[in-house]
Amino acid sequence: MGVQVHQKQESDIKKGKKITYTSLVQTDDFQELLKQKKAFILPMTLFFFGFYFLLPILAAYTKVLTYQAIGHIPWAWIYALLQFMLVWVCGFIYIKKSEKYDNLAANILAKHKEELD
Amino acid sequence: MSTMALSLFLGIILLTLTITYLSSKRTKNASDFYTAGGGLTAWQNGLAVAGDFMSAASFLGITGAIALIGFDGFYMSIGNLVAFLFLLYLVSEPLRNLGKYTMADMITARFNSKKVRGVAALNTLVISIFYMIAQLVGAGGLIKLLLGIDYAWSVLLVGVLMTIYVIFGGMTATSWVQITKAVLLLAGSFVLTFIVFAKFNFNVMNMFEHVKSVTPLGDAFLNPGNKYKDGLDMISFNMALVLGAAGLPHLLVRFFTVKDAVTARKSVVYSTWFIGAFFIMTIFLGFGAAAFVGFDNIVAANPAGNMAAPLLALTVGGEILFAFVSAVAFATILAVVSGLVLTSASAFAHDIYGQIIKGGNVTEKQQVLVARLLQLE
Numbered sequence: 001m002g003v004q005v006h007q008k009q010e011s012d013i014k015k016g017k018k019i020t021y022t023s024l025v026q027t028d029d030f031q032e033l034l035k036q037k038k039a040f041i042l043p044m045t046l047f048f049f050g051f052y053f054l055l056p057i058l059a060a061y062t063k064v065l066t067y068q069a070i071g072h073i074p075w076a077w078i079y080a081l082l083q084f085m086l087v088w089v090c091g092f093i094y095i096k097k098s099e100k101y102d103n104l105a106a107n108i109l110a111k112h113k114e115e116l117d
Numbered sequence: 118m119s120t121m122a123l124s125l126f127l128g129i130i131l132l133t134l135t136i137t138y139l140s141s142k143r144t145k146n147a148s149d150f151y152t153a154g155g156g157l158t159a160w161q162n163g164l165a166v167a168g169d170f171m172s173a174a175s176f177l178g179i180t181g182a183i184a185l186i187g188f189d190g191f192y193m194s195i196g197n198l199v200a201f202l203f204l205l206y207l208v209s210e211p212l213r214n215l216g217k218y219t220m221a222d223m224i225t226a227r228f229n230s231k232k233v234r235g236v237a238a239l240n241t242l243v244i245s246i247f248y249m250i251a252q253l254v255g256a257g258g259l260i261k262l263l264l265g266i267d268y269a270w271s272v273l274l275v276g277v278l279m280t281i282y283v284i285f286g287g288m289t290a291t292s293w294v295q296i297t298k299a300v301l302l303l304a305g306s307f308v309l310t311f312i313v314f315a316k317f318n319f320n321v322m323n324m325f326e327h328v329k330s331v332t333p334l335g336d337a338f339l340n341p342g343n344k345y346k347d348g349l350d351m352i353s354f355n356m357a358l359v360l361g362a363a364g365l366p367h368l369l370v371r372f373f374t375v376k377d378a379v380t381a382r383k384s385v386v387y388s389t390w391f392i393g394a395f396f397i398m399t400i401f402l403g404f405g406a407a408a409f410v411g412f413d414n415i416v417a418a419n420p421a422g423n424m425a426a427p428l429l430a431l432t433v434g435g436e437i438l439f440a441f442v443s444a445v446a447f448a449t450i451l452a453v454v455s456g457l458v459l460t461s462a463s464a465f466a467h468d469i470y471g472q473i474i475k476g477g478n479v480t481e482k483q484q485v486l487v488a489r490l491l492q493l494e
Binding site for chain 2: 041044045048049052053055056057059060061065066070071072073074076077080081083084086087088090091092094095098102
């Protein structure tokens, strides 16, 4: 976990361990972890923002959401419920992905433990 | 004022004071006071986050908005829920990892200057105070309507109660009042939803078909665009909804009440389940109010529709359910206001007094004392 390491680094600054944790952040392993996290979070965020704003945009500038989807229920409500699904599914994905990053962070710490002590 | 309503109100007050008493015995240091010692589990914190978000505005406001303007009222539910993805993906973990007690702690972890801390604390205070004024005004109106107590006395009553919770119980009491209220609110909404759904023979199609014939909007009730006719209006409103949650200080401090980032992210996900379920129920509550209370009666009680949920309870469940729903709405306001007071007090005592005026040379005891004193004003 990038930020956790950062926090740890701060507390270690006080103990005079600054150089080692700064160098840990600069290792290829750690930079790779940061890159992977960014490659996951950025596209996902853009995706759910796009998905979210499509509803008011479609509602404001087209008539498609007023057509009936099932029985008397217009598409607007179906799209709205899809957004609920989106939140639950993206939440699940985030938890799963974060576990992977936590493990990677733990591995990096374990690997460089000796150098740090 | 019915005996039933009064006894339920007193019951809520007694319950929350008991929680405060029990919490006060566990509140020993600054960390306990500001963040409940970081000791909440993911489930508990998830419920508390959900509770902070299911305010009187969502329970009374969204139900009323759906009942009066149909789909445009439901925008609030959608936006408020998607806001949690934003919180989860971009805000929760960095905030938990860098922060200690307040928002300003997190920002100053990277940009360490008194000015930055001061601005962050000031932000927290300004947002909380405006939010609190709205809640207190709502509380006064609600209690006056339900119990017939004078408006000024109602506001005073809420003010005194929240001060007691926060001064004596700190974040532990605030959290447990919030959790209790979240459970009560979910239960009350579920009972109402069930009754409404039963009246439509458990058939969603029936419900959608029926509401079209009972509101003045007719077929348009189910379509977007009744309130927000201009495209940019609609988009800017939605943007405020989805980004607004990340700007609520009393919600952000909820990430400090758990032990680490893993628990923080789990609690956000749990809260999306509670809030999602609640927001789906707002459809039933709103439609039920439109169908069984009627447009004219809702507007007659309150032009903004804020009485739609209690009136629905009265219509479909009689005096008992009405009293219960009103008491829950009262508990909701108490809980949210307490969260706001605690957040403002933390920003003042920890950031402005502790770090800026005293330059960090202040004992935990002094900080908590200042935080407690502040609420008396």
